[in-house]
Amino acid sequence: MNTGGCADPHGCEDTDQHLYEYQHHELTPDLHRRIEEHLATCAHCRELYAEEEVIRQRVKECACERAPEQLRAQVFAFIATFRTTRG
Ligand SMILES: [Zn+2]
Numbered sequence: 001m002n003t004g005g006c007a008d009p010h011g012c013e014d015t016d017q018h019l020y021e022y023q024h025h026e027l028t029p030d031l032h033r034r035i036e037e038h039l040a041t042c043a044h045c046r047e048l049y050a051e052e053e054v055i056r057q058r059v060k061e062c063a064c065e066r067a068p069e070q071l072r073a074q075v076f077a078f079i080a081t082f083r084t085t086r087g
Pocket of ligand 1: 006011038044
């Protein structure tokens with residue numbers, strides 16, 4: 001993935017991989033803190049996190065109207081498009 005020249009690419013990988021669990025507080029305290037610290041120092045990952053937050057809010061708003069699996073598929077398609085078109 002493109003880490004935007006981050007000084008801690010391994011942290012970017014962890015964050016990218018565990019962002020969903022991080023948002024839902026499903027990580028071990030150690031890993032949660034590591035990602036929290038990484039987000040504090042890495043603008044690239046903060047941007048990803050902000051995107052995820054927007055999507056999470058939408059999922060929450062729509063959750064009672066649609067099947068979650070279907071919505072998740074749509075959301076992932078949306079993310080893929082977003083990341084591709086942004087370059
Ligand atoms: Zn990062």
